[in-house]
Amino acid sequence: MITKRLEFSDRFRSGETLYGTFLKVPATMPAEIMGSLGYDFVVVDEEHSPFNRETTDRIILACKAVGLAAIVRVQSSAAAHILSVLDCGADGVLVPHVSDAPTAQAIVAAGRYRVGKRGFAPTTRAGDFGRVGQSEHMETEDRRVTIIAMIEDPDAIENIDEILAVDGLDGVFIGRGDLAAAYAGLSDAPALVRKATETVHAAAAKAGRTVAILPGSPEDAAIQFRAGSSAFIIASDQSFLRSAAMQAHAQMSDAVKQVTTE
Numbered sequence: 001m002i003t004k005r006l007e008f009s010d011r012f013r014s015g016e017t018l019y020g021t022f023l024k025v026p027a028t029m030p031a032e033i034m035g036s037l038g039y040d041f042v043v044v045d046e047e048h049s050p051f052n053r054e055t056t057d058r059i060i061l062a063c064k065a066v067g068l069a070a071i072v073r074v075q076s077s078a079a080a081h082i083l084s085v086l087d088c089g090a091d092g093v094l095v096p097h098v099s100d101a102p103t104a105q106a107i108v109a110a111g112r113y114r115v116g117k118r119g120f121a122p123t124t125r126a127g128d129f130g131r132v133g134q135s136e137h138m139e140t141e142d143r144r145v146t147i148i149a150m151i152e153d154p155d156a157i158e159n160i161d162e163i164l165a166v167d168g169l170d171g172v173f174i175g176r177g178d179l180a181a182a183y184a185g186l187s188d189a190p191a192l193v194r195k196a197t198e199t200v201h202a203a204a205a206k207a208g209r210t211v212a213i214l215p216g217s218p219e220d221a222a223i224q225f226r227a228g229s230s231a232f233i234i235a236s237d238q239s240f241l242r243s244a245a246m247q248a249h250a251q252m253s254d255a256v257k258q259v260t261t262e
Contacts, residue, residue, distance in 0.1 A: 008069035009146040022236035024049040028062035030237040035066025079110035089125035092146030099155040101162035108168035113138040152178035164207035171210030201228040
């Protein structure tokens with residue numbers, strides 16, 4: 001039996017330590033596996049993986065079956081992309097390249113009713129297919145939905161205080177990979193990424209917003225936790241598969257080689 005827990009949005013906003021992973025394989029079973037292992041959430045990666053609306057819809061349903069929060073990294077900040085996954089019942093969105101306050105305001109508007117202009121459609125999974133009334137649906141969705149901005153551009157670092165001040169934004173994800181790419185070629189690129197990460201952590205603490213990050217190692221996770229991150233996206237289903245497959249192949253081939261040399 002699945003024990004009902006607090007909504008993911010409540011847990012995220014309160015700064016609870018949460019663990020998730022990216023889903024890049026367009027199938028439902030990776031989500032089911034992650035739920036069975038005790039992960040708190042997954043991020044369905046529409047931006048960099050071959051998902052369509054129907055695939056995302058099925059994965060969100062699989063997440064609900066195992067009590068796993070489904071966040072979707074949408075393709076862009078376009079309102080249509082955000083509305084689509086929220087109507088499917090996604091617990092929130094991770095929106096790429098939010099580099100200024102107007103963009104942050106736009107994604108909040110796309111995902112919120114009371115402080116925004118989200119399109120009203122209660123006959124979706126999010127509205128329990130029309131079971132609830134207008135007022136209840138709008139109130140429930142505004143409480144349930146988590147909106148996270150990806151901070152992955154130098155401009156976003158410069159505008160971080162204004163971004164975090166946007167009402168209705170729940171938190172940010174520090175995209176250190178994209179920041180590293182943006183600073184590539186500069187002699188002090190690693191230092192710039194570290195400084196940018198520190199800047200976001202400091203601004204988020206001041207604004208009372210949650211920070212998510214993708215740690216590069218257990219040691220890095222501890223460092224970022226001390227700095228202020230509380231939501232950790234650990235690798236992806238693809239990388240888990242690749243790592244386990246490499247390890248199994250190496251172990252089995254080594255064992256067979258030992259027999260052939262006896």
